[in-house]
Amino acid sequence: MNRLRTWVFMAAFFGGSVPIVLMAPVMAMFGTGPLRRWVVFWTRYHRFCARWFMGVRVVVSGTIPTTPALYVGKHQAMFETFEMVALLDAPVIVLKKELANIPVWGWAAERYGMIVVDRDGSAAALRTMMRAGQAAAATGRSVVIFPEGTRVKPGEQPELKPGFVGLYRALKLPLVPVAIDSGVVWPKHGLKSPGVIRFAFQEVIPPGVGREEIVARVHAAINVLDVAAT
Template identity: 60%
Template structure:
């Protein structure tokens, strides 16, 4: 049954996403407000498919700050890349450069202000990412980064990628960790399952902390729902 539901979800979500992707450049022509509304519509379509077809729900623990912030999240599945956009009110996402090569959608994503990270880690790529992040700060927009760099399995706690430290220093924003457990219902392989995904929004770190301290505190906080970090 879960395998059938997974197939139905994929057919409905990806099929329904075609108009959103194709029409994104059109929305971009009408400015940021129109493009944000377009993006939020796509995020809501994902939530509707996840809830009605897969029986997935989200539970949020903690409160996001009212002011713009740098959000640093765990990454276990495709689910949070959409759901966090709704929970955090459409932050700009730090995304891999390959996604910007998608015809039409990549252009619209740049117009929206998405921040590109080149995982080759070159100095030029890092400087470009920091310039784009600075533009987001000046515009008063929040930023979301999956700082471990890729999806991980439950219990895996790889170190943060260097891009986090650069963003933390450059943005000078409150930095908010987000732990989650989406892989319980959306595993990397095999069918998806009904269930509730917890998003634990942690305590904001102030800007200006030493790099080692900021990385250690954020790393522990985004892994707060992982077995290795559970207390008791």
């Protein structure tokens, strides 16, 4: 049954995504506002397909700030990349460079305002990310980053990449850790399963916290659902 659900979801989502993505350049002709709304529509279509074809529900806990913030999330699946856009109403998301190379989609992502970075963690890449983050924050948009650098399995708690600390310092925005357990039903590889994916927005951390403390607090906060499950 899960195999059938997964096939139906993929057919519905990817089949529907083709015209949506191809329309992105047209929406961009009318400005960044319409393009952002179009991207949010796409992420909500993803949520619709996950709910009705895969039987996946999203449960949100904690408080989402009403003002711009830096959101730092656990990363177990592509699911949260879509869902954070829908939950936060078109934030800027830090993406790996490989995704920006996808024809049409990559162009639309950059026009939307995604921050594209190399995963090599070089000083030049970090500076580029911080400048792009500052430009986004200056327009009043929130920024989302997944500091583990890649998707991890449930229970894995790797050290965080240093880029988020530089972004936190550069933006001078409140930081909101987000614990996510998507990998339980939406694994990196293999069949998806029906169930619940939780997004737990943690206590807001104000700007100005020192490096060691911010790393420790964020690492603990984004892994609270893993800890609760053990």
